[in-house]
Amino acid sequence: MDGFGEWIWFLLVFPGAAFAAGLGLVLSWADRKVSAMVQWRRGPPPSQPFLDVAKLLGKEVVVPATSWPAGFLAFPFAAFAAASLAAALSWHAALGLPGRAPGDLVVVLYLLAVPPLAAILGGAASGNPLGAVGASRHMVLVLGYELPLAAALLVGAFQVRTVGGGEAAAGTLSLEGIARFQALAGDAVGRPSGILALLVALLCCQAKLGLVPFDQAEADTEIAEGAFIEYSGPPLAIFRLTQAVLLAAMPALLVAVLWNGSAGTPGGRAALAGKVLLVVVLLVLVKNTNPRVRIDQALRFFWGPVTAAAALALLLARMGW
Amino acid sequence: MDPLLPTLLLPVLLPAAAGALALLVPGRRHAASSALGVAGALGLLGAGLRLLDVRGGVSLPWLALGPLEARFALRSDGFSSWAVAFCGVLALAAALYGAGWWKGRGGAPGRHTALLLLAAAGAAAALLADDLLVLVLGWEAVTACLFFLAVSGREDGGPAAAKACAVLGVGDLALLLGAVLVGLEGAAAGAAEPWSLSGLAAGPLDASRPGPAAAFLLLLLAAMAKAGAMPAHSWIPTMSTTTHASVMAFLPGSLDKVLGIYLLARTSLDWFLPSPGLRALVAGIGAVTIIGGVFMAMVQHDLRRLLSFHAVSQVGYMLLGIATGTAVGAMGGIFHMVNHALYKACLFLGAGAVERETGTLELDRLGGLGRAMPVTFGCMFVAALSISGIPPLNGFVSKWLVYQGCAAAGWPELLVLALFGSVLTLASFVKVLHSVFWGARPSRLDGAAERAGAGVPASMVLLAAACVVLGVFAGPALEAFVGPAAGLGSGGAGALDGSAALRAPVDGAPAPAADLPGGVLAPIPLTILLLLGALPALGLARTASTGARRVRPPFVGGRNFDREIHRFPGTGFYGTVREVPGIGRLLSAGESGRLDAHEILRRAGAPAVDLLHRAHTGLLQDYASWALLGCAAVLGFLLLR
Structure with missing residues (x-):
């Protein structure tokens, strides 16, 4: 990517904002459809997520009197921008597209932290006490899952494999580098450490997307949507679009780092669709078969068994397993 | 006389002279002491800028101490030159802030200004030193100024000043002993000038031998005490509660970090060849400092103590980066020192501005000040995002470099801990922003406004703007300043492009697979893309929206909103963390001083x-x-x- 036009296309169209938001809304329809099937309902038509966003976009903007209005209204857009860029980088690596991306795994991890942060800051800046409760829960959840998520994803970069007769690890944080290493040595999920890392990352993904059992931050029956309590109309629509973009970005990132040995090949791209869909279906099934846990239980879960599993995965990866 | 001598002496003499004059300013002559403070800082900055193109030094005979001969030697190289100019920027921010803060207040601004300037002069001497004894003397001058500033801040500042003096005294003693050991090792090896620092850089000591290893450890202890790394950190939180905000911003928040990390970088990169074991020790201390410091910060209820623990935690990234033994990691550590000084000074100064207007920094007693203090809020917001490592601000770039160093050194476990520390930092500053600037404003703060002189907002804006500029334009900064400080002639900007040469591990690490690209960070495209990324959403919202905007009270379950009742203080944000088995006990032990x-x-x-x-x-x-x-x-x- 050398020209400015290519950058714009990369971010705004493919594989960035337009692609990720569109795909994310389709995947969110899949989520609703599978959830409905689990509950013996028919579920909505495929156009429903698009219509929901369109309807919200047409509403008036309501600002709470206690808020910091500039931040309250700007945070959804910051969330969307960061999520779009993270999606573009993740899909760029997952698809094995040509050209050098402007960021690596660390950049993607930090960009993916921005949408939750924007929701947290938006909830806090609303001046609503329930928004603040939601913000605090959201932050605690972020604290919980970021530690094991980082450890699990680093398995892709530090898994020792036999390459060309010698043992080596990718040793780079470049998503392209990790993909190329897997093309040489095989998928990271081909080893026990990779499978464990994928399972850990899936759980973290569940929390990152705010899906049950880790939806304490919104918990509409407890704190009336928490950090989003004061959001309505277009700002809420942008947050919903951001959620959709994240739903498209997170599975792509997991696949790009841990399951990406065939990136860039025609067969690999076809398989990618199946892998992403499989990840989404797993997330939806977990969502529909578990009740919401308390925030302290969630934190203990992530800092306890999940972090232990992630640490074990990293250890096994370093040992070449 | 050597023509370089005046050029090298000016950064020391100008602030020292202005400081000496400020000592003579009677009582409460605010304008005179402020003018001297700004003049001294500008003098240091100007003299530092003149050094940017100067490479070379002077060495004059001075003292003979047994087998060791100390010389009065100063020199300017790729590190010390810009480090002095950077001290000038920090001094200018402190002087501007002082000028605005003391306006209309009592106290003794003359002595305060004088001690800050004398500390800056001492720091300049230590940074320009080409002889260990000169370095020790400049270093001691900064410690002495810190003690007098701490003891003269408030009537109850004595114990905190004594503690700072004790910890820094141990560090300074370690520096002195380390210097003697270095000299003896050099003399035993037949060096003509065993205390010459450029001589040491030309023939570094092999720290895998016991003598140099002991010297390395002593210098490490001195650097840790000055910078505030664990376990030599506790003087910073203790003195924060009784010391003026500008002192905290200028000394423990920034200048002491510059000196401590300068010494560590010189020790690790120039004067010694540290063994893998020693590097792992430094990295381990760094990781413990990151996590320990930030956990303690998260549970604080006083903004000054919270910021102080972050000033401890962030040192861990600097130690970790330098310890990786890779050029990219060392650049990360040094760049983080610069970035930390900027955002932490801004945060301390902002906290001082809040205290000036509200009389408290207890987070439970603050709230809703965002509208009343917009400049303070805006600057602290930028600085808080920066310390939390939000792209594309400067804190993110330097942390990213440290992570690349960890990856190149084959330390994924430490990389994970460093990443985790960054998330914890973010959580802590979410609490700060909510507690101080958002939420419902207690009625007793209704009259709060930014009443300080123009110097207060000017200093904070200067520092916050630097956080943005050094993030977006990190490439040129790495090329011009940070790369040369890490021992690179040129090509420092290559650290952002995945340059393999800068990632080469020194020893012991598993070799990365052949010809795989390194991590890339392109700050300018990233910034443009982030700004552009909001456009589609903005366009959608603009096109579809009715354009109507309504303001109404927040929804609290159908009840009338009461700002005194419907509050959720930020101090309640992370009660859950205390409930995690083990962590609560550790935090309690930390708070009670049992781990101090x-x-x-x-x-x-x-x-x-x-x-x-x-x-x-x-x-x-x-x-x-x-x-x-x-x-x-x-x-x-x-x-x-």
Whole structure:
């Protein structure tokens, strides 16, 4: 990517904002459809997520009197921008597209932290006490899952494999580098450490997307949507679009780092669709078969068994397993 | 006279002269002391900028101490030149802030300004030193100024100042002993000027041998105490509660970090060849400091103590980066030192502005100040995002470099801990922003406004703007300043492009697979893309929206909103973290001082101190007996030798 036009296309169209938001809304329809099937309902038509966003976009903007209005209204857009860029980088690596991306795994991890942060800051800046409760829960959840998520994803970069007769690890944080290493040595999920890392990352993904059992931050029956309590109309629509973009970005990132040995090949791209869909279906099934846990239980879960599993995965990866 | 001598002396003499004059300013002559403060800082900055193109030094005969000959030697190289100019920027921010803060207030701004300037002069001397004794003297001057500033801030500042003095005193003693050891090692190896720092850089000591390893450890201890790494950190949180915000911003928040990390970088990169074990030790201390410091920060209820623990935690990234033994990691550590100084100074200054207007920094008693203090809020917001590592601000770039160093060194576990520390930092500053600037404003703060002089907002805006500029334009900064400081002639900007040469591990790390690209960070495209990324959403919202905007009270379950009742203080944000088994106990132990090295040593040494107390009888004959016994011991030693 050398020209400015290519950058714009990369971010705004493919594989960035337009692609990720569109795909994310389709995947969110899949989520609703599978959830409905689990509950013996028919579920909505495929156009429903698009219509929901369109309807919200047409509403008036309501600002709470206690808020910091500039931040309250700007945070959804910051969330969307960061999520779009993270999606573009993740899909760029997952698809094995040509050209050098402007960021690596660390950049993607930090960009993916921005949408939750924007929701947290938006909830806090609303001046609503329930928004603040939601913000605090959201932050605690972020604290919980970021530690094991980082450890699990680093398995892709530090898994020792036999390459060309010698043992080596990718040793780079470049998503392209990790993909190329897997093309040489095989998928990271081909080893026990990779499978464990994928399972850990899936759980973290569940929390990152705010899906049950880790939806304490919104918990509409407890704190009336928490950090989003004061959001309505277009700002809420942008947050919903951001959620959709994240739903498209997170599975792509997991696949790009841990399951990406065939990136860039025609067969690999076809398989990618199946892998992403499989990840989404797993997330939806977990969502529909578990009740919401308390925030302290969630934190203990992530800092306890999940972090232990992630640490074990990293250890096994370093040992070449 | 060597023509370089005036150029090298000016950064020391100008602030020292302005500081000496400020000492003479009577009582409360605010304007005169402010003018001298700004003039001295500008003098340091100007003299530092003149050094940017100067490479070389002067060395004059000075003292002969046994086998060691100390020379009055100064030099300017790729690190010290810009480090001095950077001290000038920090001094300017502190001076501007002081000028605005003292306006209309009581106190003794002259002495305050003088001590800040003298500390800056001492720091310039230490940074420009080309002889270990000159470095030690400049270093000591900064410690002395810090003590006098701490003790003269408030009436109850004595114990905190004594603690700072004790911890820094141990560090300074370690520096002195380390210097002696370095000199003796050099003399034993036949060096003509064993204390010459450029001589050391030309022939670094091999720290895998016991003598140089001991010297390395002593210098490491000195750097840790100055910078505030664990376990030599506790003086910073203690003195924060009784010391003026500008002092905290200028000394423990920034200048002490510059000196400590300068010493560590010189020790690790130039003067010694540290063994893998020593590098792992430094990295381990760094990781413990990151996590320990930030956990303690998260649970603080006082903004000054919270910021102080972050000032400790962030040192961990600097240690970790330098310890990786890779050029990219070292650049990350050094760049983080610069970035930390900028955002932490901004945060301390902002906290001081809040305290000036509200009379408190207890987070429970603050709230809703965002509208009343927009400049303070805006600057602290930028600085808080920066310390949390939000792209594309400067804190993110330097942390990213440290992570690349960890990856190149084959330390994924430490990389994970460093990433986790960054998330914890973010959580802590979410609490700060909510507690101070958002939420419902208590009615007793209704009159709060930014009433300080223009210097207060000017200093904060200067620092916050630097955080943005150094993030977006990190490439040129790495090329011009940070790369040369890490020992690179040129090509420092390549650290952002995945340059393989800068990632080469020194030793011991598993070799990365052949020809795989390194991590890339392109700050300018990233910034443009982030700004552009909001456009589609903005366009959608603009096109579809009715354009109507309504303001209404927040929804609290259908009840009328009452700002005194419907509050959720930020201090309640992370109660859950305390409930995690093990962490709550550790935090309690940390808060009670049971993990404080100073407190542990104080208790352990109490019997000896008690003995000395008892020896102080106040009777002349007792003291004469002690003196005679001492003389007899010396004589005995000399006779038996």
